[in-house]
Amino acid sequence: MTTDYLVIGSGIAGLTFSVKIAEAFPNRTVTIITKTNEEESNTKYAQGGVAVVLNSKKDSFQKHIQDTLIAGDGLCDAAIVEMVVKEGPKRLEELMAWGANFDFDTLGNLDLGKEGGHSEYRVAHHKDITGAEIERALLAQAHQLKNVTILTHHFAIDLITNHHVSGKKPKKNACYGAYVLNQKTKTIFTLKAHHTVLASGGIGWVYGHTTNPVIATGDGIAMAYRAKAKISDMEFVQFHPTAxxxxxxxxxxxxxxxxxxxxxxxxxxxxxxxxxxxxxxxxxxxxxxxxxxxxxxxxxxxxxxxxxxxxxxxxxxxxxxxxxxxxxxxxxxxxxxxxxxxxxxAAHYLCGGIDVDVDGKTSVHNLFACGECTKTGLHGANRLASNSLLEALVYAHNIFKYLRNDSCKSLDLNIPDWDDEGTNTPKEQVLVQHNLRQLQALMRNYVGIVRGHNRLKKAIKHLDLMYAEVESFYKASKISTPLCELRNMINVAHLIINQSLERKENKGGYFNVDNVKKQTELL
The missing domain is CATH 3.90.700.10 (Succinate dehydrogenase/fumarate reductase flavoprotein, catalytic domain)
Structure with a gap:
């Protein structure tokens, strides 16, 4: 199968990009793949809303920028923060034009809420189910477009890169689509794409105790990691205080x-x-x-x-x-x-992820990313409440703007089909479930809200053993979604732990007791 734009994920980021690019190019094809139902995403469970400056008498862009920088604890990219905040009103207006409903007060103005870290009332919301309302509106918009195809119950196994290409390989490491598992037929097919957009959401299920749905297994980040994309700030896992x-x-x-x-x-x-x-x-x-x-x-x-x-x-x-x-x-x-x-x-949001520039470009050519799976520079060491839906809207728009000027060149490459010769269907899945429970307990107990070097080093040793066992099982087995998800979560855990060990000072959502001791000794 070949498509002009492959979008992995059907939350606010993936749907916003898909709607925009499909409306701009009616003769080009957009294929969205999502591993469960089309509406199931982290977006659906977002309660708070979209942080945006609308009340110019009390609020200002500068106040929102400052609140974001304070939350990010010195690690935000100030230029990115300014860009995202100033884009907010336009992106919200667009979302409302597509039919998303928000709450209004008795005077006919948006009923803005105030959340932790915000100095003013600026959170546009729909009761306490804002994400579900946004998801509904975006799906309705996507369904009106004939050139958008949503493949539900399809799971992206791996991105197709130079590593997979047979014969003469392109000089630049690039993405050419993905190998996709149709979960209903159990068949794997090659989905070639001129441009691929990862909008695959978060990693909460790595911890088990999480506000995220069970689909949040870090698939996009793990695939990007295996495709050699740059990934950073994975140590900054935000725990929501009140689950x-x-x-x-x-x-x-x-x-x-x-x-x-x-x-x-x-x-x-x-x-x-x-x-x-x-x-x-x-x-x-x-x-x-x-x-x-x-x-x-x-x-x-x-x-x-x-x-x-x-x-x-x-x-x-x-x-x-x-x-x-x-x-x-x-x-x-x-x-x-x-x-x-x-x-x-409970584990709630990942502030780091796949490195992207202002246009949503990753370090792999033709691979873009937006939403929670990315590290844009907006959140720094800690995300300000309700800045996530805003970021997704802005970066989906930025990718659209960039690709609007890019032609879809023909993919004249020899990409082999998925080869699972010599593998067998496992008679039981107990190894997958056992390792999943072990992984989640390991992350909660050793890599939680408060960390320490000894616990992190022990976690790596345990994880290495788990990785070896699961990789061996993966190579010998027919592909299944639970097995792929476990493999992805192990990759994500590896990134979180190693990048935690590399951080030498406590910032924002990252707290290591040994860093406090070192700082005390220096004083």
């Missing part, structure tokens, strides 16, 4: 940052409101500080969770702003009017 704590250990439901922006308090099991002890912004401190503070409280007390207290808030307004959260708590027999919500930090 709903469940006794079975699954902490996947997000209690939005906006709830703390609405006035909720964090309390320990003794009932003490502890955040003012850690930061003058209290509950509205940035996520890294709140997560580390909760982690410290849990280590001091030995408790499994802390609480979010909403009992003093206006419940009529709360139910209006957060209907989904209210219903979820009610389903867990938590009555927000009288009960505190048990919460715990």
């Amino acid at each position: 709903l704590f469940e006794a079975n250990g699954e902490s996947s439901f997000l209690i939005s940052e906006a709830v703390r922006g609405f006035g909720a308090y964090l309390r320990n099991t003794s009932g003490e409101r502890f955040m003012p002890n850690y930061d003058e912004r209290a509950e509205l401190a940035s996520r890294d500080i709140v997560s580390q503070s909760i982690d410290n409280e849990l280590k001091k007390t030995g408790d499994t969770h802390v609480f979010l207290d909403c009992t003093h808030l206006d419940m009529t307004a709360f139910r209006k702003h957060f209907p989904n959260i209210y219903k979820k708590c009610e389903a867990h027999n938590i009555h927000i009017e009288t009960d505190w919500i048990p919460v715990v930090p």
Whole structure:
């Protein structure tokens, strides 16, 4: 199969690019592949909204830029921050023109929320299901375009690069599409593309306890890594401070940052409101500080969770702003009017990823990337709340602008079909599931919110053994999605651990106790 534009991922980043390029070139083909249903993505679960400067009387681009730089702890690219922030209003307007609904106040203005790290109210939202509303609108737009094909239940195994080309190879390492598994027929086919865009989302499932859906296995980053693309800042895994704590250990439901922006308090099991002890912004401190503070409280007390207290808030307004959260708590027999919500930090967002320039170009020719799988320079050491959907919109647009002036040259290359001769279908998948559970426990216990060199080095030793076992199994087995996902997550874990060891100072979302000791010794 051949397409002009191959897009891997059907979240806000992939769909925005696809709609734009398809509208601009009706005679060119756009193929989107997604490994489950078309609407299943990290975007779908985004509760907060899109951070954008709209209230010029109180807010300004400079304030948003400054808030982003402060959250990023000195590691943001200031020029990129300025570009993304200033593009915000135009990109939001475009999204609304495509039919995405946002909440308005009684005066007819967008009802803007305020989240941790923001100095002003600037988060445009649709109740507490903003991502799901954006996903709905973008899919509706894509379905209207005849030159867009969405292949659901298709899994990208590996990118096709010079390494795969037979005969005379191009001088420059480039991407020519991907090998794709049709999960329903179990067949693997070669999907050639003039341009490939990775919009594959995050890595949360590497930790198991995460606000991400089970599809967030870092596939795009792992494929790019194997294709020799440059990848950096993988140590900056952002933990959301307030995921709903469940006794079975699954902490996947997000209690939005906006709830703390609405006035909720964090309390320990003794009932003490502890955040003012850690930061003058209290509950509205940035996520890294709140997560580390909760982690410290849990280590001091030995408790499994802390609480979010909403009992003093206006419940009529709360139910209006957060209907989904209210219903979820009610389903867990938590009555927000009288009960505190048990919460715990969970892996939420990756600030690093595949290095891209301002046009979304990776270090591999013809390979572009946007969304959470990338490192753009916007987030630095820690993402400011609700800057992620904004970044995805802006970079999808930037890739579109760049490729709008690029012709789709014919792919006159000899690319062999996928060769699985000599492999067998495993009789049981116990090795995959066993290693997945081991990997997730390893990452939670050794590579979590607070890290140390000894734990990181032990993690590498364990991971090397796991890698050898899984690679051997992979080479001998017929391809399956769970096996490929495990292989990808091991690649991602390797990047996180090694880049954690390379970081010599604590920044933003990265905290290593040994770096504190070294700094103390220097003083």
